[in-house]
Amino acid sequence: MDAVGVLPLDVVGGVILLWLLLGLFGLVLQNTPHIISSVIFPLGAIAALAVAGTGLWALGEHASYAILPMGLPDLPLHLRLDPLAAFFLILLGGASFGVSLFSAGYFKSMQGNTLGLLCLEYHLFLAGMALVLLADDAYMFMVAWETMALSSYFLVTTDHHVPDIRKAGFLYLLIAHVGAIAILLSFGVMQGGHGIGAYTFAAMREAHLPVFWSSVAFLLALFGFGAKAGLLPLHVWLPEAHPAAPSPVSALMSGIMLKTAIYGILRVTFDLLSVQQWWWGVLALALGLITAIFGVMFAAVQGDMKRLLAYSSIENIGLLLVGIGLTIIFHVYGKDALAALSLTATLYHSLNHAFFKSLLFIGTGSILHATGERNMGRMGGLIRHMPWVAVLMLVGVLSISGLPPFNGFVSEWLLLQAFLLSPGLPNSYINMLIPVAAAVIALAAALAAYVMVKFYGIIFLGQPRGEAKAQPHDAGIWERIGLCWLSLGCVALGLAPVYVVKQLDLVTQVLVGRGLGNAAAGWLFLAPVDIERASYSPVIFLLAVLGVMLVTALAVRHFYHGRLRRGPAWDCGFPAQNARMQDTAEGFGQPIRRIFEPFFRIESELPSAFDTHPRYHGRSDDRIWFALYLPIKRITEKFSSWASLLQHGRIHLYLTYTFATLVVLLAFV
């Protein structure tokens, strides 16, 4: 490749520049919004595709470096593109391609100045995320990281006239900032040697920390990146910010930005820190499990479609963290094959999540435009008005529910395989923990299916509830392209696991020292360890099911007939039935709420039996908010109220401070 003389890094750098330029153009072209929407966004999308391609190219390459003559005097900005970064670049490019195309249609109707600003922030956001992946020293990383946070904050608060959105944005930025502080601290712990030069990642790799300090660094990193990823108990911003943001932005945030946090954890744990501890893995595993269950439980009881998706993102982040935890454990105990397996599962799942979650989020965008509603309780039957969106989102729904032959299933399959192959770890506690963990994973997966059936069924199926728009229109052409791309991605990732895993091996080889390979040497069967042990072939699967369907259909037609009459729904012959008899969103989630009651903070008012206009109102809140965040707030306020006693307004008092300070100092020197 060097014959070309161009390194992957150069291409990515160029694209980042291009993004920045596009953003500025957007700002300049405020007065011609149609150009912004129909030219700049597609261009940005193409750039994204270029990033993905470059990532694919860089996977096979050696890491390429660059040092920009910028940044701090003794710490210029270091860039580095290694397979890990390359993989996440693929994720970034692939997902954002679809989202950008979608945005081209989605923001069409927006007014000029807002759109210009949004265009700038949007591309700044993309560039920031790409730079996070490329950063190779602490300063560069922090700059990119916070640029990402800031631009996404402004994107979230695009519609800042709504007080709730302002609040959400503030909460988001605050937690992001706290997380950034933790990350900075962890870099500080990991610094290699003296002087500011010790903050390059290269120096950190060289610095072999004692166990205690590397554990501190890991914990800080877990906290910091967890704050961005929405790890319990730092998740509170996520279900607020995602619904607040415009849908493509939610797609980027949930699909890609959360993954940068995963990237950060991987980078710190397996690259910057030279040795890991087994209990890190256990911690990550436990946190991940709790997060996953929590997320999916709350997703099940949501009425707002974007909140629901946000909570499901929390769940998926939990799964990813479980994967990371397993990887750490295996890696520490030298079972590199298993480490590779679980790491592959993790990376695969983050890729899948990037695709189907972005797909679902932009889909909600189309729905939002069509109905002007976010509350599922007022939707229903949209499949008849917006078939495109319905079909494409069905793909997303099936994928996220982890159903074969779509992509969600593959990564869950791999993860479960990792669990199944786990026994024989020297530590008996972990041996005990792992099956339980597997059970929890299975539970989470099943619940996810529940949630998604609710999501899809309430929105698209049944009869229209409530007084939504009369004739919701289907998505426009740009939006369709975006949706198509992402759903195609879901299908492709589901059908070609062998190829994907082969690519992922390049990453796992770098991180845990070996790749997975494919025992069944063939494109047809995915066999992570041994064809005897486990194998899966989505293609055969799909073909078989489709074949059977076709045969059956033809046979039925041939041997009998295809006659069909339309009539009113039967429904056990109940006479007066209307749309209000269907389950509402709350109704569908009610069993979950009932089973997991202690986890929610429920307030609900039920109508009395004789109510002429019965109205049911219920909300389930997050206990953590009341148990953790409000107390912290109160404590800080108490401290500051004590502090403010100092400023009492009496000059004598102030003079006394001076006097006292003087005397004390004099007395003690």
Place this chain on the structure above:
Amino acid sequence: MMAMKQTLGILFQLCQSLLVVALAPLLTGWVNQCRAWLQNRSGAGLLQPYRTLRKLFHKDAVLAYNASPLFRTTPYILFGCMWLAAAIIPIIAIDLPFSPAADVIALVGVFALARVFISLAAMDIGTAFGSLGARREMLVSFLAEPALLMVFFTSSLISHSTQLPHIVETFTHHEFVLYPSLAFAGLAFVIVLLAENARIPVDNPSTHLELTMIHEAMILEYSARHLALVEWASSLKLLAYISIGIALFVPYGIAEVDNWHALPLAITALLVKLALAGAGLAVLETFLAKMRIFRAPEFLGTAFLLAVLGLLIHFLLGA
């Protein structure tokens, strides 16, 4: 020799696929017949399901005005999934060419896929019962599915494989060992089987009482060929489950591919086992009572717990 094996494999595969499709309604009929006998009824005869199917296929399909394509495709998807499932489970022979396409986890996936589609279809028309049924189905399944998965885990931990054929092989060909963990797993599996196939005590296949039904509530809007396919699919599902149970817990008599002569023996063994299982099912259904829908989660929770317990015991005793 290799080619010979291959052709044989294909042959067995075909033979099993056709056999299961043909056999499934019979099994259902047999179960109903046993129940009738146990309840001192004469019963409708073993072949009743076939008659029902034939009748349904002849009828004109009636579709609700607002039924979407999803609603119409679902029966076929259902049928396809179930058939696939039943086809790759080693019922009469061990290593069928298709079986590597989906191991046990994928099998669970297949069932999940079918379930999701039927629930969606149930919500499609937008009737009160449809969504009620869908909700209950999902409620039951989100506990049953992990339990099933745990059962599979236990057995595959013992046999170091998630491939049913290899599990079967291990159990048949190694010397007989008592696996306490498998006992728990078996118990859990029975519960799951009851729940997943809409059997008492979780559901009642032979009622249209809105307060109790789950499966029936979902397929209320189906008629004619669609209904026929759905019914057929559910009997296939029953067959598949029972034969999974057989494969996991009493795998004896399942044929290798490479000898002809095992085939008749295998089929007879299969028929006997199915008959026994069906009878057992009928007995269970007769002696258990339908429980309130909100007791179902507890019931399945026990199954889940049992399965996990089995897993832990396996880790504890290494058996």
Place this chain on the structure above:
Amino acid sequence: MSIPFTTQTINLLASILLLIAFAMLSQRRILSLINLFAWQGLVLSVSTFVVAYSTAQRHLYYSAALTLLLKVLVLPWLLHRLIRKLNVKWDVETLINIPATMLVGIALVIFAFNLAAPISQLSESITRGLIGIALASVLLSLLMMITRRKAISQVVAFLSLENGLFFAATSATQGMPLVVELGIALDVLVATFIFGIFFFQIRETFDSLDITHMEKLKDD
């Protein structure tokens, strides 16, 4: 050897300075407060003069004269005028009662002397221990600023604080460079004028010079 006469006088003057500081601390009436301030200035200039004489530094004469002019004549006169113009109430309300203040004052003096002891050990100039006295008088005037409630008395305290400093500057160390002293003197003068301006402004805004009125700005 016996201590030379000049040193004796300086020490005497120093103690008088301290005494006056105490007197001001205990003083209840504004007019006599100002008079005391004038006396303090006088003592200051005399001691400066003596130092100038004994060390034969030309510029110290200037500063002695300057002090005499400024601290003994001009400033007291200005203050008198202000008081007459603003007809301030005659007596000074203190925040802490006088005896307590005196006790604190004595404690401060001891503190200051202890603090200055090591320094005065290593000073071989004629003026041992004057640092301690200067420090004590500075602290005393600071204490006075804290305890007084009227704007004017605070200002007087401030000026006497400056006196203490000046004493340290001239007597304890044989005089700062002239530029500095001129600068200091200028600043003091300007400060006093600005104080004057403030008095009028405060007076016309709060129609009283009681600075307890000025406690509005605070964090609550």
Place this chain on the structure above:
Amino acid sequence: MIDLQLLVLLLTPLFGGGLLAVFGSRRWAAELNSLMSFCTFLAAVALTVRVIDFGPQVVFNEQFFIDQFNVFLVALTAFVAFTTSLFSRPYMRIEQHHGKLSTQMLHLYYSMYQLFTFTMLLALTANNMGIIWVAMEAATLTTVLLVSLYRTPASLEAAWKYFILCGVGIALALFGTILLYFAAERVLGEGGTALLWTHLNQVKGDLEPTVLKLAFVFLLVGYGTKIGLVPLHSWLPDAHAEGPTPVSAVLSGLLLNVALCAVMRSKVLVDGSLGTHFAGNLMMGFGLLSVVVAALFLSRQKDIKRMFAYSSIEHMGLITFAFGMGGPVATFAGMLHMTVHSLTKSAIFFAVGHAVQKSGTQVMENIRGMLQISPTVGWGLMLGTLAILGMPPFGVFASEFLIITTAMHDHPWATPILLIALGIAFAAIFGKVQPIVFGETTARPLPHPPALIPVFAHLLLVLILGLYMPPYLANWYRQAAALLG
């Protein structure tokens, strides 16, 4: 040559003060003010270039001393003074139009503004510790009248507190200076040279430690009052909140730096003589205390200018902490932070000033939706706030990064405290500024177009400093850091 440049630098504002004392009530007084400030700025640039080329120099029989450290402050001071004069032109007009100011007041304002600039430049360039003191006192005196410019009870009270507290502080500093002299004269002998910093710096090894300790305590408490170190800070929020906004800008943007510069000079001497880290530790202690307490104060503020005054205390604490730590990187970071803080904070005050004028109040609950009525003010305020809160890629983050990383290496225990304080400050300030910028507005348009070029000029500079530091600037800082050790 250089002495001429220095002369120009010092005399321009003095002369300008004189001119404006005469013509201050003319219509073109504002323009004259800006002009004089501009000339001062030019002189400062010329001086800076020269010093960078030829290194430290003493002039006027050693009464003045210019090295990389103070010349950078000179340049900064002249620049901010210039931009502030640009800003104050329309601002003061609007104030007059709102009937808050009379022509006489403006007269006073303009002349005092120039004199204030003069005193600060004097304090920066003087070599004689005594002269530095005199200049600091003079700076206090000139600003006192500016703080009380509105003649409202509140402004009077603020000014009075400012005057008394800083007066006392300065007096203590004088005592410290005297002690310094007392120690010095026994090494350098009687007369003029004993207070010259350059000489003191040469002989600092021989100075009597006990005396210097004492002296430093007085100097720190004295000048520290002016820096606004907790617990000597009490005057600062009042003065900033009640004075006219340009004055707040120069107060927290410049005067605090000048005082800090004086402290640094004495720190160099004291630690040099003690050979210990005594002064440094004291400064670190005060710095840390200031950061924490100021952060706690922030969340309770209702008045916007008051809040940013507290944020100035916080940042001054941070800088003091950095200087206290010492070492090339920390000192470098401290100076960088001085620069970016001055630029950012003054920019913020400009934006705040106009925001306050538009909504007619300083109470934050009543200032809403700036973006709606004037995007420039809104974005200026928002970006400035983010910059001052240490958000990359603004320069404040760069310096904070350097400070924190150094602290993490030298004093790990301090970093969590610092970072938590910064986090609290972030929550407090941003939570209050966000609704001011966003949302629906209640404000009204202004009679004169606001001058916002200064705001964005400052922010642009800060942004550039965060992403790219010109090598010569870096070298310059390095040399200065080397001087301070």
